Amino acid sequence: GECSGCENGNFAGINDCLISPAGYAAIKVKEYISDSIQLNSMYDDWVSHCYGDCVTSWRLDKQGIESGKSFGQSDSVLDIPLVLIDNGYAQIEVQIPRSTNSFFFILVNNNPIQTFEDTFSYEIPIPKGNNTITLIFHNENNTRAPNLPSIITFFKVYQDIKGSGELNKCPKGTYSGSGSLVCNLCNMGTFGSLEVQNNCSACEENAFSSNKGMSECYQCAGNGYPDAQNSMCLSKCLFGDYTNALLEENDVDNVPIYYDFRANGLNVTGVYKFEDDTFAISVCGKVNNCTDKENNIIPTHICHNDETGTNHNLGSDILFDPDTMILKYILGEKCGGSYTMSSIQLECEMVEESLEYLGVENQCKHLFHWKTKHACRACSTSDYEEVVSECLHGIKLHSYKVGDDKFCFDGGIYRPDDYHTACGSITAYIPLPWLVIGSIVIVGVLVSGFGYLFVKHRSLKHDYDKLVVRKFQFDTSSSSGGFSSSYGL
Numbered sequence: 001g002e003c004s005g006c007e008n009g010n011f012a013g014i015n016d017c018l019i020s021p022a023g024y025a026a027i028k029v030k031e032y033i034s035d036s037i038q039l040n041s042m043y044d045d046w047v048s049h050c051y052g053d054c055v056t057s058w059r060l061d062k063q064g065i066e067s068g069k070s071f072g073q074s075d076s077v078l079d080i081p082l083v084l085i086d087n088g089y090a091q092i093e094v095q096i097p098r099s100t101n102s103f104f105f106i107l108v109n110n111n112p113i114q115t116f117e118d119t120f121s122y123e124i125p126i127p128k129g130n131n132t133i134t135l136i137f138h139n140e141n142n143t144r145a146p147n148l149p150s151i152i153t154f155f156k157v158y159q160d161i162k163g164s165g166e167l168n169k170c171p172k173g174t175y176s177g178s179g180s181l182v183c184n185l186c187n188m189g190t191f192g193s194l195e196v197q198n199n200c201s202a203c204e205e206n207a208f209s210s211n212k213g214m215s216e217c218y219q220c221a222g223n224g225y226p227d228a229q230n231s232m233c234l235s236k237c238l239f240g241d242y243t244n245a246l247l248e249e250n251d252v253d254n255v256p257i258y259y260d261f262r263a264n265g266l267n268v269t270g271v272y273k274f275e276d277d278t279f280a281i282s283v284c285g286k287v288n289n290c291t292d293k294e295n296n297i298i299p300t301h302i303c304h305n306d307e308t309g310t311n312h313n314l315g316s317d318i319l320f321d322p323d324t325m326i327l328k329y330i331l332g333e334k335c336g337g338s339y340t341m342s343s344i345q346l347e348c349e350m351v352e353e354s355l356e357y358l359g360v361e362n363q364c365k366h367l368f369h370w371k372t373k374h375a376c377r378a379c380s381t382s383d384y385e386e387v388v389s390e391c392l393h394g395i396k397l398h399s400y401k402v403g404d405d406k407f408c409f410d411g412g413i414y415r416p417d418d419y420h421t422a423c424g425s426i427t428a429y430i431p432l433p434w435l436v437i438g439s440i441v442i443v444g445v446l447v448s449g450f451g452y453l454f455v456k457h458r459s460l461k462h463d464y465d466k467l468v469v470r471k472f473q474f475d476t477s478s479s480s481g482g483f484s485s486s487y488g489l
Contacts, residue, residue: 022198210316378412
C-alpha cells in the first residue's frame, strides 16, 4: 500500500509514527549560522555581488557575514541558494548600519518579500524546490554609508518534513516539550547548559542572563546584585575604598578614595538626545519604559532608541575602574558573535556637567564622555569641618561644610548629619516688654486668688458662727429649766 508520512511533531519509528520526546523537535532543520557552529565550506555555494561604487561586498568570516565599507551609491548583495523538498521558512537576524538613507531588502526567487529599515529577526516563507534568497544592503542618493559592516547574526531554514526518521536535538539554550515542532529559547533569567532539555534552569544566586537563549548565566560584577527577574544586575553605586571612609580621624595624607554615584537622582532614568539617537541612562538601576517591538521590557542600564524608533540594550551589568575612571556596561543585546556594551569615560567637573556621545566602535561598543561631580572623589568624614551657629531662642545648630583646602564631592554616604543643642537661659531670650507684661499678669492672678480665698474664708466663718448660735438656742428651748439651775451653779 501507499506509505503515509508522519505528522508534524512526530517522527518515523520502525513500524509507525512516534511522538517526539521532550528535548527534541520533530522537524528537519538546516542551520546555516548560529552561535554554536563555526562558518566553514558549507557556504561555498553562496555568491556575493557588488554593484555601484562599493569597495567590497558581503563576505564570510568568524564573526558572521559582513558587508564591507561602502562609498557612494551602492548595493551589496548576497545570493543564498536553497533546495527544499517541502514548504518551509527561514529565520534571519541582520544588523545593518543605521543611516537615514540605508535600507535592507529580502527577495525570494527575485520576488521582494519585505523592505526593512531597522534591525531585528525576520521569518521568510520559502516554497519547496530550488530557491534563491537574496539579501541586499542599499544606500540611496549617493550618500556615504556609515563606516560600519552589515552582519548576519544567524540564518536558519526550517522544512516541514513528513516521514522523517530523524529527530533534531534541541541545542544548549533551548528546550521543548513532548510532540514539539521547534526548540524554544530559554527566557531571560534562565539558562540551558545541556542539549535535549524539557525546561530551562533559573540562574543561581547573584547571577543573571540578559538575553533569551543563553546557555549560561553570568555573575554580577563588583558589588552588583541581580534584579527580581535575574535579567540584569543592579548596583549599590559605591566604588573604591568606601568602607574605610567612616573613620573618625583619617590620615590626611592617605584619605580613602571612593566614589558615590547614587546621589542627586542618578538612580533615576535620565534621557539624553544626540541628533537621531536618544539614550536613557540609569547609572545604578533599571531604565524605565525600555521595551522591544512586542512591548516586552528590555532589562538594561542604557537604552538606545535609534532613528527608526527601535530600542536596544547597551548593557545589563556594571563595571567601574577607579584607576582609568571608565564606567562600563556589559552584556547588552547580541551583536555579531558577542554582545553590545557601553563605555563611559568619566571626568571630574564640579560646575558645568555634560554628557557627550562619541559614537560606536566595531558596531557593538558605544562610547560616551561624561563630565560630572560624581566623578570627583566623594568626601570622607575627615574632609568636613563643623560649623556652630549662634544661640537663637535657646538652640544652636551644628552643621558641616567641606574644608576650604579640600576638593571632593559633597553628598556621599559619609557626610555627617546636622544636629541641634540647647544653649544659655531661656528667659534671657524673652523680650523685655513681654517679660514685664507677663510678670504683671502673674502678680494680678496671684492677688486675685488670695483675695478670693480671704473673702471665701470670712463667709464660711460667718456661716459657722450662725450655725453654732442656732444650735445653742435649740438646746435651751428643749430643756426643762435644768439648764438655767445648772448654769447658775
